[in-house]
């Protein structure tokens with residue numbers, strides 16, 4: 169039986185608890201020194217603590233997980249001589265994907281680069297205190313991840329685990345009988361094969377990760393500007409096929425319009441990156457600029473449930489994904505659960521209201537069938553957030569845009585981006601400062617694949 173604690177319309181909305189960042193327009197960076205590009209006649213920088221930054225070396229659009237991670241790794245790498253300005257329109261991060269994420273980290277991907285990024289995420293979380301500080305704790309719970317597939321997807325799962333093992337991941341295949349023996353609270357009927365990993369797999373607090381990265385980036389001198397990027401300005405280059413992107417046009421929290429000139433710019437505006445890319449002529453121009461950035465918001469719900477059943481999943485158990493793609497994991501004394509809606513029932517993205525009927529029709533029947541203890545449960549909360557969906561191949565677009573010398577993109581991580589935050593930030597910092605990826609070669613995720621219609625075939629995403 170499904171028990172709701174309140175009338176449906178009165179169901180409590182639940183949001184991860186967090187405090188908004190201060191609303192200051194510019195952080196204090198009194199020690200910022202001018203940065204001189206090689207052969208540059210004059211300093212391009214005028215970021216000071218008492219003026220709005222009109223120029224900078226690197227402008228980052230969007231200070232969510234990707235933007236703040238890049239800001240941190242840039243400052244760590246290049247130090248005070250590199251002026252980094254992060255423009256963030258929602259300083260409380262009410263609608264950003266990062267704090268609304270479920271925070272799952274898994275090693276169980278089928279593309280090597282995705283596995284390597286998750287390996288680095290685990291390493292980063294383990295060393296968070298020494299790297300970032302102890303003001304916030306991402307609370308990494310490595311309780312494991314369990315994936316179940318039906319017979320027809322068993323071979324794909326086995327191939328994925330074989331690759332993961334080659335890369336040093338501790339994931340194992342479980343037959344139907346082994347699954348039943350190890351997890352007696354699962355009804356294994358219809359499960360062809362399962363994979364289970366319990367080293368460096370689990371979940372963490374995305375808000376704490378963001379808070380730590382942002383504060384550390386600011387402490388190292390990155391300047392956060394409370395404003396919305398609304399347009400770009402260009403300048404023509406002699407003999408070049410495409411104009412160069414030169415400035416971002418922003419509307420400040422005080423409703424003033426300003427420009428910030430940059431040497432390099434990173435677009436990391438999450439789910440809204442595709443729309444903003446058009447202002448940089450990406451998808452509206454000719455030649456290399458005729459291909460759009462296929463990143464758009466998709467609304468996804470998370471329901472918080474309290475299990476009333478006997479002999480159910482333990483609160484220290486793994487995150488579990490069913491053959492139906494319904495997943496759940498422990499969250500304190502409760503569990504959180506969700507799945508993506510079918511393509512023909514994508515909800516409107518006009519607001520972040522939660523559809524409670526979707527739980528009744530599309531989630532609970534699968535939970536109750538596969539995990540009999542969940543036949544009896546209470547929905548004690550819910551929230552919704554935007555997946556930053558790459559509609560082309562559901563993988564991040566990471567790298568420099570081929571039409572520009574100075575315009576970079578990190579967007580479109582499609583529901584598996586929070587675990588990529590450390591690796592993408594480090595990779596973007598390498599690309600921007602050193603001109604190439606040094607730690608993990610992320611070039612398969614470049615914009616070129618969109619132009620050449622070469623999807624990255626990651627099979628472990630739904």
Ligand SMILES: Cc1cc2nc3c(=O)[nH]c(=O)nc-3n(C[C@H](O)[C@H](O)[C@H](O)COP(=O)(O)OP(=O)(O)OC[C@H]3O[C@@H](n4cnc5c(N)ncnc54)[C@H](O)[C@@H]3O)c2cc1C
Nearest residue numbers: 230232233234265266269270272397438553584585586587
């Ligand atoms: C419900 C849900 C569950 C998820 N679960 C997981 C999970 O378990 N594991 C996982 O790995 N990933 C998960 N994800 C995905 C993950 O949260 C995202 O991929 C990741 O957070 C993307 O980070 P981002 O920095 O690109 O985007 P965001 O966090 O959205 O940051 C982008 C920032 O850009 C700002 N911005 C946008 N436009 C402008 C503009 N014009 N000017 C200035 N600023 C602008 C926004 O305000 C925002 O703060 C989940 C996402 C959701 C919604």
